[in-house]
Amino acid sequence: MTTTPARASALQKPAPRRRGPRTWVRGGGLTTLAFALPMILVFTIFSWWPIVRSVVMSVQETNLIDPPTFVGLDNFVAVLNDPLLGTAVLNTLYFAALALVLGFPIPILMAVLMSEVRRGKGIYSALAYLPVVVPPVVAVLLWKVFYDASPDGVFNTMLGWVGIAPQPWLQSPDMAMPSLVIEATWAAAGGSIIIYLAALLSVPAELYDAAEVDGASIWRKAWHVTVPQLRGVIFVMLILQILATAQIFLEPFLFTGGGPNNATVTVLLLIYRYAFQNSLGGNYGMATALSVMLAIFLALLSWAYFRLTHRWSTS
Amino acid sequence: MMSLNRRTTAAGVALAAGALLLTACSSDPEAETDDGDGSATPDATVELRVATFPPGADAAAYEAFAAQEAQFEADNPGIDVIGVEYEWTGPTFAVQLAGGSLPDVFTVPFTDSKTLLENGQLMDVTAEVEELGYADSFNPIILDGVQDADGSIYGFPRQAYAMGLHYNRSLFEEAGLDPDNPPATWDEVREAADAIAEATGKAGYAQMAIYNTGGWQLTAQTVARGGRTQVENGDGTYTSTINNPGTKATLEFLHALRFEDDSFGYKYDLDWGTINQEFAAGNIGMYTSGSDVYTALVRDFGMNADDYGLTVLPLEGEDPGTLGGGDIAVVSPTVDDATKAAAVKWIDWYYMQKLLNEDAAVADAQVLAESDQAVGTPVLPVLSRELYEESLVWIEDYVNVPVDQMAPFTDRIWDQTPVGEPKGKTQEIYALLDPIVQAVLTDENADIDALLTQADTEAQALLDQ
Numbered sequence: 131m132t133t134t135p136a137r138a139s140a141l142q143k144p145a146p147r148r149r150g151p152r153t154w155v156r157g158g159g160l161t162t163l164a165f166a167l168p169m170i171l172v173f174t175i176f177s178w179w180p181i182v183r184s185v186v187m188s189v190q191e192t193n194l195i196d197p198p199t200f201v202g203l204d205n206f207v208a209v210l211n212d213p214l215l216g217t218a219v220l221n222t223l224y225f226a227a228l229a230l231v232l233g234f235p236i237p238i239l240m241a242v243l244m245s246e247v248r249r250g251k252g253i254y255s256a257l258a259y260l261p262v263v264v265p266p267v268v269a270v271l272l273w274k275v276f277y278d279a280s281p282d283g284v285f286n287t288m289l290g291w292v293g294i295a296p297q298p299w300l301q302s303p304d305m306a307m308p309s310l311v312i313e314a315t316w317a318a319a320g321g322s323i324i325i326y327l328a329a330l331l332s333v334p335a336e337l338y339d340a341a342e343v344d345g346a347s348i349w350r351k352a353w354h355v356t357v358p359q360l361r362g363v364i365f366v367m368l369i370l371q372i373l374a375t376a377q378i379f380l381e382p383f384l385f386t387g388g389g390p391n392n393a394t395v396t397v398l399l400l401i402y403r404y405a406f407q408n409s410l411g412g413n414y415g416m417a418t419a420l421s422v423m424l425a426i427f428l429a430l431l432s433w434a435y436f437r438l439t440h441r442w443s444t445s
Numbered sequence: 446m447m448s449l450n451r452r453t454t455a456a457g458v459a460l461a462a463g464a465l466l467l468t469a470c471s472s473d474p475e476a477e478t479d480d481g482d483g484s485a486t487p488d489a490t491v492e493l494r495v496a497t498f499p500p501g502a503d504a505a506a507y508e509a510f511a512a513q514e515a516q517f518e519a520d521n522p523g524i525d526v527i528g529v530e531y532e533w534t535g536p537t538f539a540v541q542l543a544g545g546s547l548p549d550v551f552t553v554p555f556t557d558s559k560t561l562l563e564n565g566q567l568m569d570v571t572a573e574v575e576e577l578g579y580a581d582s583f584n585p586i587i588l589d590g591v592q593d594a595d596g597s598i599y600g601f602p603r604q605a606y607a608m609g610l611h612y613n614r615s616l617f618e619e620a621g622l623d624p625d626n627p628p629a630t631w632d633e634v635r636e637a638a639d640a641i642a643e644a645t646g647k648a649g650y651a652q653m654a655i656y657n658t659g660g661w662q663l664t665a666q667t668v669a670r671g672g673r674t675q676v677e678n679g680d681g682t683y684t685s686t687i688n689n690p691g692t693k694a695t696l697e698f699l700h701a702l703r704f705e706d707d708s709f710g711y712k713y714d715l716d717w718g719t720i721n722q723e724f725a726a727g728n729i730g731m732y733t734s735g736s737d738v739y740t741a742l743v744r745d746f747g748m749n750a751d752d753y754g755l756t757v758l759p760l761e762g763e764d765p766g767t768l769g770g771g772d773i774a775v776v777s778p779t780v781d782d783a784t785k786a787a788a789v790k791w792i793d794w795y796y797m798q799k800l801l802n803e804d805a806a807v808a809d810a811q812v813l814a815e816s817d818q819a820v821g822t823p824v825l826p827v828l829s830r831e832l833y834e835e836s837l838v839w840i841e842d843y844v845n846v847p848v849d850q851m852a853p854f855t856d857r858i859w860d861q862t863p864v865g866e867p868k869g870k871t872q873e874i875y876a877l878l879d880p881i882v883q884a885v886l887t888d889e890n891a892d893i894d895a896l897l898t899q900a901d902t903e904a905q906a907l908l909d910q
Contacts, residue, residue: 193564194543195778213903279711301713302887386714387655390883406536407657407876414539 188418205419209404215420217392218400224307225396226375233315234371238364240319241326242352255327259320266317270384273313274300277385300386303393310381310394318374322367329363330356365439372435373428397424490523491787495795496531496551505816512812517794524787533557535872542566547777550788555590555770556661558600559871562591567599568776573789574598579797582828586863591773594681603796605771605825606735607863608665609854610634611742612754616730620644627756627853631670631698634731634759638708641730648710649730650702651723652882656716659882660875661866662733664768666698667691668864671762674874675867675908683869685904687878688897691762696893700885713886722746733758735770736854739846740819750846755823756853757861766864769825800828803839810840821846823855825863870907877903 154160188205192198209215244254261269276284277299286296299309337355346354357364379398382388388395388403397420405417498506507528514526529548535557541547553561561567574580580588583602591600614624620640628634638649653662664674672691675683703709715723721738723729725746736755742748758767774796776788798805810820821844826833837844848855867874881900884891 193566194539195566283711298711298887301711303884387716387879389655389714389880390887391880402536403876406539407872 184418185422187414188422189415191415194414201415205415206423209416209420209423212400212416214392214395214400218395218397221307221392221394222376222378222396222398225311225378226372228308228311229314229371229375229378232311233318234368236315237319237322238326238357238360241323241330242356244323245327245330246348255324258323261317262320264317266380267384269317270313270381273316274385277309301390303391306386306390306393310378310385313385314378314381322371325363325367326360329360333359369432369435373432376424376428376431490525491783492525492527493550493784493787493791494527494529494548495788495791496548497528498530499532500530506818509812509816509818513795517791520794521787521790524790526791542777542779545779547779549777549780549784550774550791551777552603552772552774553600554772555587555602555605556866556871556875558591558773558775559866559868560873562593562599563870566778568778568780568785569597569599570601570776570785570789571596571598573785574601577789577793577797579828584825584827584829586769586865587771587825587827589865590771600773600775601792601797602827603772603774603792603800604737605769605827606737606823607767607769607825607858607861608669608733608758609736609823609858610731610733610756610758611724611738612637612731612756613724613727613729613752614754614850615727615749615752616641616645616647617754620649620730624754624850625853627754628731628759629756630759631694631761635698635702635706635708638702638730639706642706642708642710645730647728647730648712648723649706649708651710651712651715651720651729651732652699652886653715653717653720653732653734654882654886655714655879657872657875657879658716658720659880660878663692663695663878663882664867664875665733665758666695668766668768669758669760670694671760671765673864673867674878675869675904677868683867683908685874685901685908687874687904688894688901691765693893693897694762696881696885696896699882700891700893703886704889709886713883724748727752736823736825736858739822739851743819744817751850753847753850754853755851757857760861764862766862767858769863769865771825771827800836801832803836806836806839807843810843814843814845817845819846820844821848823851823858825858830859870904870910873907874904877907 187198189200189202190198191201191205240258244251244258247254264272278284278286279296279298279301280286281290281296283296283299285299289295289297298305300306333356337359338351341351341355377398378396379402382394382396382399383402386394388399401417401420401424404413404420497510510528514528518524518526531548531551533551533553538547538553538561553567558567571580579601580598584605587602587605588598591602592598610627612624612627617624617627617637620637621644622637622640628637634650641647641649643649653659667674667689668691670691672686672689672694674687674689674692675685677683699709703713710729712719712723717734720729720732720734721741724732725742725748739753739755742753743750760767774792776785776792780788799809800806814820820840821837824833877900881896884896885893
């Protein structure tokens with residue numbers, strides 16, 4: 131039996147299905163759209179549209195009453211000329227670096243240690259996660275009490291037990307930022323630990339068994355088995371942390387208001403000040419201009435990060 | 446596999462749910478005023494949304510307000526007053542303005558009114574103020590705070606204060622000081638602070654330093670030492686004079702208390718609310734703030750009234766004065782003419798008449814006293830001194846604040862020259878001064894001259910914008 135070339139080709143490769151509207155409906159497209167629509171609308175109204183408005187506002191001057199006027203890149207120029215911008219950027223980088231040194235390895239270490247625990251794992255997980263349950267504002271206000279700089283302050287009393295002099299904590303330009311990072315690490319570690327613990331469960335037990343047979347210590351097991359197996363999660367957590375620390379606001383806002391002597395003014399706090407504090411809503415243009423710059427910077431950073439880590443990532 | 450029918454039904458349900466959600470989100474507040482058949486009343490009375498109290502005010506305050514509201518509505522049948530919880534803060538103002546939920550009548554502190562004026566965010570009420578005959582009656586220094594360069598008026602000053610030195614009488618006694626004879630010079634303030642810190646371990650003296658309050662208080666004490674942080678050039682421009690002997694002396698004073706005497710305590714991050722809280726809790730010997738904070742100290746922070754003492758700010762140098770401030774009642778910049786007219790009626794009735802009219806003053810004092818609100822807190826007259834003193838006689842039966850403990854202030858305040866806050870970029874320059882106050886309180890080696898020179902340059906750059 132012979133076949134025509136056309137038929138042969140049809141047999142070898144099925145003709146592409148026509149994706150007409152009817153096919154789309156039959157394929158469940160309408161249902162998909164209907165289910166997605168509320169979310170799409172909510173995102174459009176509350177996320178995407180405000181983002182577009184921010185970008186528009188960054189090239190406008192408005193007092194929220196009269197029609198806005200187009201000012202080109204004036205707002206960007208004003209932000210770049212603000213002497214406080216450099217301080218805010220450096221402070222944010224300092225916070226990010228401290229948070230990375232302190233806040234990044236601790237959850238991994240804690241998760242690895244907790245995964246080694248045989249009994250009461252649930253209790254440890256619950257304890258680690260507890261700070262995440264405390265509302266962030268409440269946590270900061272609590273820590274503000276702990277950080278009381280008088281010799282009777284909670285932490286200063288504890289330091290006194292081991293013969294260390296009272297520390298100024300939030301009241302000194304040198305110590306304010308590290309104090310903020312300690313609290314931020316405490317507050318966020320729980321969530322990261324839970325994620326790492328879950329990721330650790332996916333590491334095949336045989337790998338550990340094999341390492342143990344080879345006589346590997348806990349440290350070597352962690353370094354040669356756990357870390358390589360977790361690297362995908364670690365890379366994602368790292369970029370999430372960088373993005374979060376670049377947008378740090380709550381801690382400096384509530385703990386120090388940016389002081390002492392601008393030691394804890396961050397980029398986001400500066401945006402807030404432009405928009406609300408100093409000009410009472412008269413400087414939305416500068417605030418949105420700096421927001422747009424920050425967003426572009428973080429988007430580029432994320433893109434570069436994923437490009438760089440793509441090869442190393444398990445996925 | 447789901448049939449087409451079931452899929453369509455599911456899609457329909459999801460769409461309906463989405464529509465419901467959106468309807469809920471976009472429910473029109475106007476709909477609540479419909480008269481039942483879906484259409485709004487055509488010649489409806491004017492609805493006037495007026496600011497009442499900050500969140501957390503007690504029920505008695507609201508009952509008192511409801512009584513006043515009913516009385517006003519009886520006198521003005523065309524106006525329906527709706528009380529709205531309200532507290533002035535910069536961020537909420539901007540958001541409420543943008544979102545259209547600002548009350549039609551609200552109050553703004555003097556310290557912020559200039560900024561709002563510059564931004565074009567207040568309603569011009571010049572004609573109304575003139576029509577009511579207040580234009581010439583207001584204390585000129587106070588009126589100046591609500592006027593733009595052309596002399597247009599943007600609000601009704603309703604209460605004013607002068608800066609005072611608040612002190613804790615118990616701590617004074619514990620330190621062997623006479624609470625009836627409070628410090629009259631800055632050197633005496635320093636000595637008293639040292640004695641209190643020595644005897645009680647509490648902060649002898651404290652000062653606000655964050656959220657622009659550091660700059661505010663630094664400016665107040667600069668003025669008290671004869672300095673000014675900016676001068677008007679008369680053509681709408683300003684020259685920064687932050688680097689002046691008064692400001693320098695203030696910073697040196699703070700630095701000495703903190704690092705030489707160790708009498709400043711441990712908190713260098715206090716603002717208006719937290720310093721009141723600390724003072725009310727008995728942790729601070731002295732601090733400077735508006736003369737009207739007694740109400741907040743006792744009502745909101747539970748201070749023992751017997752511990753409270755108030756005196757004037759010590760004045761030194763050439764041409765010293767006491768920085769004044771206060772509140773103005775303003776109309777939302779977005780209301781229509783009918784609402785604006787109703788708003789002015791309300792402001793006149795609710796805020797102004799009690800300053801002018803004996804019956805209104807007595808009724809107001811009675812309502813406040815019955816609901817345990819402070820009556821008789823020392824203020825500055827927004828109209829004339831004579832009228833203010835007369836009004837104190839009208840309400841003397843209802844005065845419930847410890848007047849004797851405030852005598853060092855009330856006896857001497859008339860000898861001091863009130864000075865208005867700097868007009869150019871008020872808040873932005875206060876923000877610029879905050880870190881300087883913080884620097885002298887947290888850095889023993891702070892170079893005050895260098896800090897002042899830098900702040901002066903930065904302030905001038907702001908003023909030149």
